[in-house]
Every structure is written in C-alpha cells, then in structure tokens.
Amino acid sequence: MTLEFAYYPGCAAKQIQREADWAARAVCQELGIGLLAMPRASCCGAVSLRETKPAFALAVAARILSEAEAMGKDLVTICNTCLQTLTHANYRLSNEPELLEKINAVLAESGVRPYGGTIKVRHLLWVVTDLVDSRTLKAKITHPLKGLRVAAFLGCHSIRPEEIFNHASNTSEGPHLERLIQLMGGVPVDYVGKDRCCGFHVMLSDKHEVHTMAAKNCLSAKDAGAQVMITPCTLCDMIMGSVQPIAEKTVQRTINLPEMNFAQLLGLTMGISKERLGISRLHIDPVPVLSSIGLA
C-alpha cells in the first residue's frame, strides 16, 4: 500500500519553524510516504479567521479541502492548529448539508471547485503511528533512544474538542505521541501539564502569562525527569522551544529542557543527519543529551 497525502505544512512550518517541514519531508522519504504539494492552499485562518469572518473561514477551509479532494488524497498536516481548524470545518461541512451547499455556492461563484465532503484530515503523527506498519517503522529506527526519558507535549489542538476528533487523536493505547516515543525506544515521562496549553494564541496579547505557562509546563516535565521534550505542533515548538529561554527570564528559573518537533527526533532515530533535520535551529541545544546515547 502506498501512502500518499496532500501535504499542508501550515504557515509556521513555511516560515519561522521551517525545520519541522524539513524533518517531516525527510522522515516521510525514509518511510515511503508521499507528500504531494498543494500549490493553491492558503493559510487556514487559524483560530482568528473563525472569529473575524466565520463564513469566509469555512469557505477558505472548504477551498483547501477541495484541492486535496481534487488530488484524490487525504490531507496531512504538521500543525495542530491547522489540524483543528480544518477538522472543525470538515466536521461541520460533512454534518450540515445545508451549510455545505451554501459554502459551495460561494466557491462555485468564485471559480473554485466545490467540496464534496470526502476528505479526511490527518496529523502526520497519526499516519506514522497508525498507518505505517509498526515493523516497517521499527526497522527504520536504526538509532533507538536507549531509554531516553522523553516528555510528550500533546498540544491542545490535536486532542480537543473530543466532539470533532471523535477519539481519532487518543486511543486506548495512550496518546499517539507517547506511543511513538516507545516505538523509538524511549520512555514517555508522565507529568502534569502534558495535555495543557502552550499559550501560542495569546503570545502577543498576554505575553507574561504565556511565559509563565511555558515555564510551568517545561519545569513540570523536567522535574518528572524528562531529558528532552517533543511536540507534534509547530506552534507548540515555537513556545516550548524558542520562547523557553525568554520564559526562563520572566519566571527567573533555569529550565534548559531541549525541545523539538516529533519529526526531528524521529529523523535522528532513523539516522538522518542533524543538518537535514535543522537541529542547529533549536534554541536549546539537544546535542549534549543526544550524544550521551550516541545520537549526535
């Protein structure tokens, strides 16, 4: 079975968090997952467009989903907020026929192919853990984590609200991210805060609070013994990783918890070079920790 998807990296992975996109592509190449470009796809509008222009937000999402549908592929993303935004729109468009008709009329009038409601929106993490055969995955993991203690920071927008994700993001075997850590040979660290908020969406309006939030969750993971933190989301990466050193100053505590995108750590365990995975772009250098297990 060939796995091929319409690839929707999201704005952050195209700009500030480019390393997540590099890592996703490198990992997919190893696993034989095809990521097909979506040249027409716009920004999903994130949490904001639904507030300023709710109808336009649905139309924008429908146009993105329609492009994937025209390609005949399900959509895959590496940003939790894109995941939630597109899943939410898809949920409504698939469950409210009248709404789909109205939005499709706007699409048609604007020269866009109407959306038929047949596309699934998936996170690349779910593809790797649910659709790739675990033996295939394990065979590719040539540099296992050797019991490295890894904190999974799940990110709100891939797990809530339950209504739209319908448990797709959380199975009885535990969160996808923790299962991936186990598959990579690491030990998932249980800590208070793993399913809480990074604060990204109020980063500019409530700066101090976001720093406190980031520091609290990172410290909680660190106190529980985490040596490194991974997230499935480019926005969580920005706060828990890039903003962590600034948060340290705000709360006047040293944290120093290396943080990276799940695809970067997965790439390292597959023997992909640090350069290809953009490890040098991380604000908290993971090399000292990784070299202790021969990964860097």
Add this chain to the structure above:
Amino acid sequence: MTSQTYTFRIQRNMPGQVGTVQSHWQEYKVEAEPNTTILTLLETIKGGQDGTLTFRQSCRSAICGSCAINIGGRTRLACKTHVGTVAKDGVVEISPQKNQPVLRDLAIDIRPFFARVHGIKPYLQEGPERAGKVTSTAYDQVNHVTQCIMCGCCYSECTMAEVNPKFIGPAALAKAFRFVSDPREGLKTERLQALANPNGIWSCTRCTLCVDVCPKEVAPMEAIVKLRTRGLNKGVNTSAGAKHALAFHEDIKQTGQLNEFTLMMRTLGIVGSLMETGMALHLAKKGKIPSPFPHSVTGVDELRRMYESLERSPIDVETKAKEAVPE
C-alpha cells in the same frame, strides 16, 4: 457487574496559619461496582470510615453543581462520574478544584468564582438596544449557555486562570454571552466593550479544555469565540487580540498566506513592536526571520472573490444550540 476493591487517594487539606492550608494524601479502601458514582463512595467513606472527610454535595443529579472536584486529573461532578471510568489500576486520585482557594479537604471557597460571574452583570439592563419584538428563534443562541450550573469545572481547568487569577474565566464569559445574545438586553455594545478589556474575552488561550470538561455541554470557549465576533462586528477592535485576529483575513486576501513578518507590528503597533525587539533578535539568532514578502498561493484571486461575495451577501454560519429540553 462484579464489585471490586478501589483505593481512594484523597488530598486532605486543613486550614493552617491565616491564608494557608496544610495538605497530605490519605488512602481509603472501598468495595464498589464500576458503575457506582464517586459521590456515593465518598459518602460511604464519610459514613463508615472517616467522618472528618469534608466535601460538598446536594442534588446527586448533576443539576446543583456542588460536587465538582478533581477526579483522576480532571475536574468532574462526583455525582455524574462512575468509579470504573476514572480508576487507574484500581486507584482513584481525588483533590479539590484548581484555581480556587481551598477551605478544607475537598471544599473550596466558591466566592471568588461567583464574584467573577457577578462582575459581568448577570441580569438584563434597560437600554437602546433592547429589541421590541422577540422572534421564535431568538433564543437559539442563548440556550446552550443557559444549561450552565455554575459548578466551576471549567474555571478549575482553565489554562489562563491558572497563570492569571484576574482572568474573568470561561463560566462568567459564557454567562456574559447569554446576556449579549438575549434580544431583550438593552446594552449589548457596552457589554462587548467591557468584555474586550484586559483579562476578558481576548485572554482566552483557545485551549478548548473548558469545552471538554463541562458536564452540561455549555462549550464556554464557543461562547467566547462568538463574543469576539459580536464585538468585532460592533467595531470593538482596539485590543491587541482583536488587531491580531483582524490581520488574518487581510493577509489571506492579499497573498493567501499569513505574513508573520508584519504580524507583530499589526498586533502591537510600532511602540509595542519595538518593546518586542528582544524577541525578534532572539529568533534572528537562529535564522528564524520570516520573509517580509511571502509568495502568493496559486489562485489568490479566488480567495478575493470568495471574500467579496461574502461581504456582499453574508451567510449566517453560527452554530445553533439544540432546543433546551429539561433533563
């Protein structure tokens, strides 16, 4: 269904010096079937093992909101939660609500919570925006928030309340939405202006925890999202959060992509952005400077046409609450 032994690991809290509580964990063993409620078992412990254990309860029917406590890492109603759904290896961990002052054991001081609810003026006001006629669908929006029983589950889990005790919080904001949406309310715009002040609607992180923990499907965050939309439609757009939100549709119309380079400037203005140069330099150290000129996506003219079409003939896409039926 067969009964089994469960271990209740309960946080005991005793008032100490002024404003402090002394905490320790205490374990109790109870025999129960998986579908027994936590409240029943707390009563069993209090009645048969330890009369000093303090907790609130009243209706036993998920309608009074008294028994909201932290069970297995989530704030839930003890009367609505079956022990089998929350026990991990036969152990149930129980502590008081978070983000609230603890009085004793599992009882919290609910007054600060209600002070926030009272702060949004939970009553109809006379004023110029009062509707003369009330249509049969006028309450579609009000219904989902009137289910609220003020149990405090959402406030206990709120990720913003955790770091900012001044945040109005999900329950009070959902209540505010109820009054903004009521056709009989006379001061809708004035309410929206007050709610856009610091610690109000724009401080919600959109983490969606309140939606998932609410035992009555109130979906407070959805009410907050709608309050933001209502406010922007009334021209209440001067807060940083509002400006940030407004940047998105402009960018999507222009290039189809978010311009992360100018986003900060548009959210915070020139002075605010200068104060943030530390952040910009910090990102620059790692080469993380977004392009000031993002490429346009293919077919950006389609996006403009969609936008203009919806500006000309708007579509109401707001979710409507189900008809309120008494439980």
